[in-house]
Amino acid sequence: MLCEILQVITRESLLVAQREDLRRVMEMLNLSEQHARTLLIYHRWDVEKVFAVFVEKGKDKLFGEAGVTAKSCKIKHAPAAMTCEVCMEDIPKHKATTMDCGHCFCNNCWTEHFVVKINEGKSRRITCMAYKCTAICDEAIVRNLVSARDPDLAERFERFLLESYIEDNQRVKWCPSVPHCGNAIRVEDEKLCEVECTCGVQFCFSCSSEAHSPCSCLMWELWVKKCRDESETVNWITVNTKSCPKCYKSVEKNGGCNLVSCICGQSFCWLCGGATGREHTWTSIAGHSCGRFKEDQEKQAERAKRDLNRYMHYHNRYKAHTDSFKLESKLKETIESQILMLEGKESELKDFSWLTNGLNRLFRSRRVLSYSYPFAFYMFGEDLFGDEMTPVEREMKQNLFEDQQQQLEENVEKLSKALEEKYDGLEDDNLKQSRMQLINLSVITDRLCKSMYECIENDLLGSLKLATHNIAAYKSKGVERASELLVRATKGNNSISCLQTSSSISATGGTVEVGRSSSSSLNFENGCPSRKRSKREAFGNVLFDLNLPAEVIDKS
Amino acid sequence: MQINTDDAILSIHLLVVPHLQASRARLFKEYKEVQREKVADPDIQLVCDDTNIFKWTALIKGPSETPYEGGIFQLAFAVPEQYPLQPPQVRFLTKIFHPNVHFKTGEICLDILKTAWSPAWTLQSVCRAIIALMAHPEADSPLNCDSGNLLRSGDLRGYQSMARMYTKLAAMPKKG
Ligand SMILES: [Zn+2]
Ligand SMILES: [Zn+2]
Ligand SMILES: [Zn+2]
Ligand SMILES: [Zn+2]
Ligand SMILES: [Zn+2]
Ligand SMILES: [Zn+2]
Ligand SMILES: [Zn+2]
Numbered sequence: 001m002l003c004e005i006l007q008v009i010t011r012e013s014l015l016v017a018q019r020e021d022l023r024r025v026m027e028m029l030n031l032s033e034q035h036a037r038t039l040l041i042y043h044r045w046d047v048e049k050v051f052a053v054f055v056e057k058g059k060d061k062l063f064g065e066a067g068v069t070a071k072s073c074k075i076k077h078a079p080a081a082m083t084c085e086v087c088m089e090d091i092p093k094h095k096a097t098t099m100d101c102g103h104c105f106c107n108n109c110w111t112e113h114f115v116v117k118i119n120e121g122k123s124r125r126i127t128c129m130a131y132k133c134t135a136i137c138d139e140a141i142v143r144n145l146v147s148a149r150d151p152d153l154a155e156r157f158e159r160f161l162l163e164s165y166i167e168d169n170q171r172v173k174w175c176p177s178v179p180h181c182g183n184a185i186r187v188e189d190e191k192l193c194e195v196e197c198t199c200g201v202q203f204c205f206s207c208s209s210e211a212h213s214p215c216s217c218l219m220w221e222l223w224v225k226k227c228r229d230e231s232e233t234v235n236w237i238t239v240n241t242k243s244c245p246k247c248y249k250s251v252e253k254n255g256g257c258n259l260v261s262c263i264c265g266q267s268f269c270w271l272c273g274g275a276t277g278r279e280h281t282w283t284s285i286a287g288h289s290c291g292r293f294k295e296d297q298e299k300q301a302e303r304a305k306r307d308l309n310r311y312m313h314y315h316n317r318y319k320a321h322t323d324s325f326k327l328e329s330k331l332k333e334t335i336e337s338q339i340l341m342l343e344g345k346e347s348e349l350k351d352f353s354w355l356t357n358g359l360n361r362l363f364r365s366r367r368v369l370s371y372s373y374p375f376a377f378y379m380f381g382e383d384l385f386g387d388e389m390t391p392v393e394r395e396m397k398q399n400l401f402e403d404q405q406q407q408l409e410e411n412v413e414k415l416s417k418a419l420e421e422k423y424d425g426l427e428d429d430n431l432k433q434s435r436m437q438l439i440n441l442s443v444i445t446d447r448l449c450k451s452m453y454e455c456i457e458n459d460l461l462g463s464l465k466l467a468t469h470n471i472a473a474y475k476s477k478g479v480e481r482a483s484e485l486l487v488r489a490t491k492g493n494n495s496i497s498c499l500q501t502s503s504s505i506s507a508t509g510g511t512v513e514v515g516r517s518s519s520s521s522l523n524f525e526n527g528c529p530s531r532k533r534s535k536r537e538a539f540g541n542v543l544f545d546l547n548l549p550a551e552v553i554d555k556s
Numbered sequence: 557m558q559i560n561t562d563d564a565i566l567s568i569h570l571l572v573v574p575h576l577q578a579s580r581a582r583l584f585k586e587y588k589e590v591q592r593e594k595v596a597d598p599d600i601q602l603v604c605d606d607t608n609i610f611k612w613t614a615l616i617k618g619p620s621e622t623p624y625e626g627g628i629f630q631l632a633f634a635v636p637e638q639y640p641l642q643p644p645q646v647r648f649l650t651k652i653f654h655p656n657v658h659f660k661t662g663e664i665c666l667d668i669l670k671t672a673w674s675p676a677w678t679l680q681s682v683c684r685a686i687i688a689l690m691a692h693p694e695a696d697s698p699l700n701c702d703s704g705n706l707l708r709s710g711d712l713r714g715y716q717s718m719a720r721m722y723t724k725l726a727a728m729p730k731k732g
Binding site for chain 1: 578581582585586589638640641642668672674675676677
């Protein structure tokens, strides 16, 4: 199976990554950079999609949909003065601007319009002011007019355009780390996967929350909400307690008839909560006529109770495994120091990677195990797939799954126990035996994880007719790690010559400093979605100013 | 609470001052234009509030050959500070039975007042668009579900007689 190519886009490589896509579209369709950008923003930075639309629907359709207007030659020779339709002033020609679509307004009104749109966060698609005109305004005109009025805002405009590569790109996602590490991840093909950023955070690429397979994104979202909501406890209280009509303390009912008494001495009817006398039978309370007794109500209470118990069952196990995971994280240090000790000892065994491998196997399978509980909660519950299975089917499938889950659970615990052994105190023979045992356990757990995923994908989720739930595939090696997108700047050449992935990052090229220096800091206060980060980033010895348009960097 | 003066100044500079000026200037232009056009468009009478240039009212004539014929309908305009970059809010003050007008609030569902707004529209042209909407209701995006349903279900006569009735009740000068 092919691995996805995962790349981390750092602040440094963002510009380069974006320019690569821009260049492909510019070259292929013979377009200016801004028109290429408009097309790519419209198609969420999917270069192949742009080409596909071009081939299937033709140039006019491609441009029209996205709001690209190729410069038309039919711009009438404007008279020396015109009346701007927005401010209704008479404007000399040199103070008005005509967009590619042919619409002309005064520079003041254009500027106002741009300022409003940028402040609204719509920098990426500022359309013309004319009625029903969907043409996207010329980037260069926006840049010039806005920077004349407000250079800070013009910088924000550039930043928005640049970050569009991340925000509007279906193959790129910000790393969800808090505080933010500044990175974004780009995947090559598979959008349903789990990734690890270079900052160490692992997340689900499709929903940006923590890696959660074998739960589907929807299951995970529901589960997180359920765990956070206190409604479950609230439910319990309404099912099991009622407040006394006299002193308002809550009174619990533990079986028996519907007359309950509070410690204050007050008796009341459990069904309606009304105060009563003490004289009663199973079906009635003397002097109390209460129309609220319905079998229904009892059934509802029963059901709520059953649901709650079910949730508690799964939650407890989920929680237990997450807790174990946290405890076991501490094992890492112990194992590492043991390896150091062992390496220092006179022994036949030289390589102790089996210990680290075993530990990593434990981490991975423990994760799978803990997330398998919320999965089971939804898979065999009624919230999501109530109509998908008959009770008999459900029971069969649940048995099948729980069998596998139990086997995995047993072996994970064995593995955990095995890793607590004091390996550095063992003689060679015992050490070899323990090594075999650990390797065996690792292999078994890996195989069990794999077959549990197979069962989920084929027998459980795969057999659904109505709903589609997809999960990130199981990877023996663990969550895929992203590597840095390497930027190589070539001196003297106009374009950045190549993009490479590499696990190590090294800067080549001479000392090229591009961009102007500016001491003003950016203002993000007006609801700007951009992440805070310093404006100018050093990359090796090459400096890029993220806020400058690509041409400026080219020119230097 | 501490107020960061730098931010306050910046936001005033960015948002409030230029637009307030621009919108005032533009509304003043429209005011002058309206004075001139009064003769030209007898169906629309736009009046600016004496004390607040951001508040306008309009009297429009119900278009002929519609159930609104003969009625005079009053509209209220609330113009935002960012006008004309943002659309004015308009509602009917006169009760009207129309699928695209909220029966209780008088709110109007019209694309140019929302997503399709262009700064090149004026209060006057908005009035014209509303008159056009009165003549050609859009049953598919109704704010008034009853009249929308009547229209959609093809009960044109039911719709017309209701609309006619309300025009008589609310939009015609009482005789006597
Ligand atoms: Zn103007
Ligand atoms: Zn235009
Ligand atoms: Zn990160
Ligand atoms: Zn997800
Ligand atoms: Zn009590
Ligand atoms: Zn009893
Ligand atoms: Zn009762």
